[in-house]
Amino acid sequence: MGVIEHGEVVYRRGVGELVAGSGEPVTPETLFKIASNSKSMTTALLARLVDAGKLRWDDPVTKHLPQFRMYDDWVTREMQVRDLLIHDSGLRAGAGDLMLWPEPNSFSRADVIHGLRYLKPVHSFRSRYDYDNLMYIVAGEVAAAAGGAPYEILLQREVFEPLGLQRCRIGEWNRDSVGNVAQPHRREGDRNLPVREDGAVVANTTMAAAGGVRCSLDDMLTWVRTWLRPDNAAAPWLSAEQRRALWSAQMSMPVSQRQRDWDGSHYSAYGYGWRLADVDGTFKVSHTGTLMGMYSVVTMLPERDVGFVVLINGEAEEARTVLNQVLVKRYSAPAQRRDVAYYAQALERERAATPPAQRAPDTSARKPATTDAMRPWLGRYGDPWFGEVSLCAQGARVRFVSRKSPMLSGTVQRVDARWLVDWDDVSVDAEAWLDFGAAPDTGTMKMAKVDPEADFSYDYEDLAFVRVGGCD
Missing domain, CATH: 2.40.128 (Lipocalin)
Structure with a gap:
């Protein structure tokens, strides 16, 4: 976990082990799967290509990928690059994700693009927010077509290298050569058990643009600093116009009861690869990332000039939620003095109030x-x-x-x-x-x-x- 205040790292610490029982410690240099926090890196890559004049946000997707088809021909024609990034496709949340997970599988990016034409929408195009990983796969291929190189090479060249994200990895790489790589874990009783461990060679993944990046805490703190403290050089890494675009509300999101109760939120929206909301009257930019046995969250309060990163290699959704929320409150409303116990109890009350119809049925008599x-x-x-x-x-x-x-x-x-x-x-x-x-x-x-x-x-x-x- 790490914290940046006013451009300086004020807290950075790794705890736990790369693999439970191994004795190998997690450090700020340990690589974690950042999962859907990869999406903001994909949108930053696209923004770089927009700055370079190689594409526009309102380009039709078919301009760059003529083979692209949705279930509805009108949606195919109207789908713009921006639509790939804001979860407005009309598909059910997670539609087609079985082509991406569980890994390994033999679906290619071409399979994903071809498969989209068979996925029936459940809502009208651009009518509502429903989280969509497949569109980010398409976005990665749009970047490759416009940038003239595979997505992995472009991300390395346009994002990792200029920002100094030295240990971030995408594509195929050797686990032992890179070293210090956290492995995912699942919870069984009171034990953490490794699950889906990497082999000697970490293979490239079809879902790279949606969730395939790995980075260390130090790299992610550098990433946060990049957004909190823009480069004012004559030739900045990203123009002010594109920074504004990435953090502008593109698709309205529902405000949950939890957001109202915990944060006093009045609005929630999706930008380009970032979630946007108000928290106790201040602007919040954030995203979570979730893969089997790996959890991440990146949060920034730009008006407070502060940001946090939490990376976890275990089944720890609630721990991520609570840790991040305590950090947010420390800077958005310190007088409330809400601690880990407060939010843990709030989550317990939420679970108790869950209607029976939303709970898993008893299948023990199988x-x-x-x-x-x-x-x-x-x-x-x-x-x-x-x-x-x-x-x-x-x-x-x-x-x-x-x-x-x-x-x-x-x-x-x-x-x-x-x-x-x-x-x-x-x-x-x-x-x-x-x-x-x-x-x-x-x-x-x-x-x-x-x-x-x-x-x-x-x-x-x-x-x-x-x-x-x-x-x-």
Whole structure:
């Protein structure tokens, strides 16, 4: 965790271990996945290209990517570069994210762009905010087309190098050569267990522009200073016009009850890769980042000339929320003296008030589905953007296996009158219902999250499978 006040780092500290039980300490130089805090780096890259005259925010996406298509032809024609960045596509939150996560999988960026044409919107274009990772993949490819080099090379050249982000990494790199790399963890009881650890070579990732950057605390504090203390040189890294654009409200966001209660907020909006809001009468710029076993948050109060960074390599969403909120209050309303215990108790009250319909159902009475019971529905199924899956007998069990996303493999369970997929990998933490319709011969299969509050990136609801063949 680190804090910058008036251009100076006043707090920087690493605690914990790179891998639980290893004895290797986390330091301010340790690399963490910053997840969706990568989005502001993608928008900064695009802003550099705008400054260079290589693209405009209102360029049609098809000017740079002629192959780009949305479900609706009118939306395809009207979609501008700016729309890729502000979550106004009309798609469901997280639509198509199963092409990005869980990793590893075999979906390419070309697959993502092609798959968009099959994702049906749930709202009108530009009518409301719904978080959208796939559009940032498209934005990264727009940058590559306009900049004349792959996204990873452009980000290194236009962002990392000129700002001195010395340990930030994107693309493929060697874990041992770079060194000091935090690994993600999941919580099991009172233990932190490593999950989805890096191999010797950290591979390039399809989702780089949406969430694939890794940086150290020191690098992220440099990044924060860049925004709080603009370069006044004759040829600045980024023009004042583009800085204003990135921090201008582009898409209205709902103000949550928590924001009203905790911060006295009156508005909330999305800029280009940044969330904007008022907190106790002062301007706040922030973003969070979440991947399996990794959490980050970057927050700035520009009118107070202060910023904070929190990086965590464990399942710690509430810890991130509380730590960041305590820091915000220290500078936005110090007289309130609200500490960690205050906000931890507030979160506990929120959980207690959650309606039963929004809680995960009890599925403890499950038992493995039998081949005979599922025989009418066995076979291979295809979805136009996700590809083929098999629902076939393996011994006495029925197995669900995705061809392009092998981590989405599991055993079908019977829960009362419903079918549930229990995934093999414990890090795939959103089980799925299978629904075959009222009749056994429909040849279709739909999926839905068992826990309605599970991460929206498990967008099972966007899948529409049709049976394409029998089991081999």
